[in-house]
Amino acid sequence: MSALATGGVEVALRGIAKRFGAAEVLAGIELEIAAGELVVLLGRSGCGKSTLLRIVCGLEEPSAGEVWIGGREVTALEPRERNLAMVFQSYALYPHMTVRDNIAFPLRIRRVAKAERERRVREVAALLGLEQLLDRRPAQLSGGQRQRVAIARALVRQPPLYLFDEPLSNLDAALRTRMRAELRALHARLGATMLYVTHDQIEAMTLADRIVVLEAGRIQQVGRPEEIYRAPANRFVATFVGSPAMNLIPGEVQGGRFRAQGAPLELVAGSARSGPAELGIRPEHVLVALADAPQPAPPAAPAPAAPAWLTGEVELSEPVGDRGYLHLRAGELVLRASVPGPEAFRYREGARVRAAIDPAHTHLFDARTGERWERQEP
């Protein structure tokens, strides 16, 4: 373990709500974070992510509920008494201080001796590759360097809890990818608890131990990245996570079978419930073949969960290199499909195609509530 390993604390949010005047920004937030976990808060702009983060760090007071950090209730405590550090989207570096002074500032405030200060600044600077930049001012740094200085400043005090508010959103794509990996490594090395806010699902998927999907101030789902992907808890999570978004086909479940509205599509529902529902299928699970190609041989013994076939035509074809995205129209239905890169060029706009939907990869959502229908595996 490195000298910088800090260990983490558990965090718990109990019934947090926040209103600004009449506007309800957060409601009924319940969340338990284990020590050393990296949890990502994922949601659209304006859904209340920053507000929640600010409640955790104490810059904002919740209208209701409790914040617990390390087994201690801290709801009424000042930020400095919560022993945590935060990295802002704008980095919030002090423009009049050198990098060294910026990093050392939290120690200076806590009256750490000068020699010790210098030692710890050097340590975090080395960790983040900032040694050459210590005498510069923030204005003389690139975006990525500033980001690293902001992280170094958060790190220098070695608190057991870190909060990040969209720290990578001002960086270009390549740098973002690199910083993501660095953050991941940093987390592994420090072992600290991290709460990370982003609206970028790739960031959430790659970084998180667990993802918290937030929408309109309410938690939609909490789970490991693959849980969120495999079994989205509701229509919002299903369409929000994954790119391109999951297809939703309106229809009806009756007698264990799903029938689509306005398209000749029928397949095994795998659910005992009946009623109006939406069938979800991710684009990469829509199998596509040209209509005049030989039909793949049907399975020897037609299983009850055989794929359903649809015939339609290509409305739009978007090859992006390693993959291609197709918009298929079959009757009133428009399906998005994702095909491997080289294949994409075969599907010209207007081409007649057939598409197969495998019931094993489908999701069912209640058409009224949007909630997921649990189903027995076929």
Next chain:
Amino acid sequence: MNALAAAALATVVLWHSYQGAERQALEQTAAAINAEFRAAGHPEAQLALLAVPFDALHRKLETTIPRGHGPALFIAAHDRLGDWVQRGLVAPLPAEAAAPEERWLPGLLAALSGPDGRLYGLPLTYKGLVLYTRRELLARPPEELEELRRLAPALRAQGAVPLAYDTGSFFFHAPLFLACGGELFDAQGRFAVFEEPGRRSFALAAELVREGTLIGEASSASVAQLFQNGRAAAVISGPWFAGELALAPRSWEVAPLPRLGGRALGSFITVEGVLLSAAAPDPPAAVRAARALALHWRLRAELGQQPPALAEAYREEAAALPPLVRAQAHALRHGRITPSRPEMALVWEPAGGLLRAVLHRGEPLAQALGRARQQLAVASRPPPPAADPQPYLVAAGALLLLAVAMLVRRARDARLGTALVRHRFAYAMVLPALLAVAILVALPLVAAGALALFAHTGGGQYRFVGLGNFAAILGARDYPPGDPLSLHFTLGVTVLWTVVNVTLHLLIGGALALLLARPLLALRPLYRVVLILPWAVPSYITALVWRGLFDTQLGAINALLTRLGLEPVSWWQSFATAFAANVVTNTWLGFPFMMVVALGALQSVPQELQEVARLEGAGPLLRLRHVLWPCVRPALLPAVLLGSVWTFNMFNVIYLVSGGEPAGATEILVSEAYKWAFERQYRYGYAAAYAVIIFVLLLAYGRLVLGRAARTGTPASGGAAGASMEVGS
């Protein structure tokens, strides 16, 4: 030419600055004269009156007449006549205009004669000092000063001052001075104000103050207030005083000045006459109109309460003349027409200073006299001797050559040419501003710099003295370095004044900005407006208001102190209190600017900088010191520079609040320059040299401050601004 145009051309235009009853009387007199002239077949002598505000009259005359415009006649006091004769603004009257001379009261014609002995106008009236009394305090006006002295204890017991006048002005002291036999100049024309026997009058005034007969410290305004409120039994003032009172007619009286030890008191007399402009289009017509005006005394005396200048008016029907007229006639009979020789202008300042020192501050007479004599000597010292302009011309020529050579070198540099061509649109755009700056800033600067090399010898005449003015100022040999009148002292006070003020502006403005920057403060826009108000009011009005608040007898501040059970403070008696009063006034004027600048700067500091500091454990004070102040400082620096320059030159406050009291100790460089320019024989060159010295000092200071700012080079604000600066460079 038609008749109307002929009539218009023939009109004799007369400028005056009378108000109220005096103006009405003049207008009716003119109407009567015009009717007479028309009847007598002299339509060319029609008088047309134009009222010009008093403060503007002299300036307007001095600018229009040399250009051949302006009035044919104007009414003015006699004291500037010498200057006007020298400048050729007025024309002499023909000898017969005033004939026969015995018709006029003695001395009046002489007052309107120039240094050459020729007559330049006809006297209309004169003004002198009289005694005003309150009936409920004094049954009848005292005929002897002794009466007032006897009644003094009883009057004081009623809470009233027995006698009040503006004790800080030599004009009002003149009755005592003349009664003691004081002379302004001796037989050789040397100053005699501070010598025997006039010297005794200062001791006498001090004695009257000591025994409680005469008020110690009073200004014209406070005298009027005291009389109005029944807290002064008798007041010595001029005819204008009656117009300032709002009292029932029977509650007060006007009388001639009382006698002193059997000797009648007179006063300084100002003669008002109708003067002939050098640019009068038809001088004979103008003279005829002037003579008619001078001879028509009755309306002016009865309606305008102006004492007639004609002796016959008094012989004829003395009883019918109003008391104000009779009392002034008494002042003339026993007084003296104020000398109009140029040296007289030098007497007022040191004599007033002496009176304030002795009567207001109780300084020993001998000491105050010594200083007054020296002040008079310094002010009357002749300007530096004429210098040979040749070396200066050579130096100026060399400088010019050097400048041209540099310009040529720059112009031959190919890059300049291409830059000019490439950015011609930009240059065209800034050209008007450049021209305006050249005309409004650079030209006056050069003119002032040139003026500083000359000495004004009076009457608009200048003499080249080279660096003589600078040598005289910087040599500072007139007073020892510790003396309040020395340049070193004044410079020290100026620097102290600037430092103290700017510090206070910054502290108060900054603190208020911090309060106002809080986003949740209720009624924030209201506070902002209220706090910016002191800035929006013209500074001289604010200064006058504060002067009133600090007034020793009537000021609200002393009233408050008394209410709180504290001793009232005589603000102008010590350097510390007078300086403090000035500082309070100027701080009131100056903090809003700093507040506005600081508020703007504070609001440009990103909220997150404060938040991150809070998370890291910095309390409000640490955040102020380590985050807010460093972020705001670059924006405040130019404001501090500007504020320093303004304060360094804050003439209004010094002149209007302390007026340099005590004894010139609170004077700053610029108010000293003003005094040389306008209160001591119009030494414009000397004042310009002061201005050049001030300019050089401020220029050096500005370079120092901005140079330091450039070296420490902090970006204006947060990371975003820093980033854009990076892109920009």
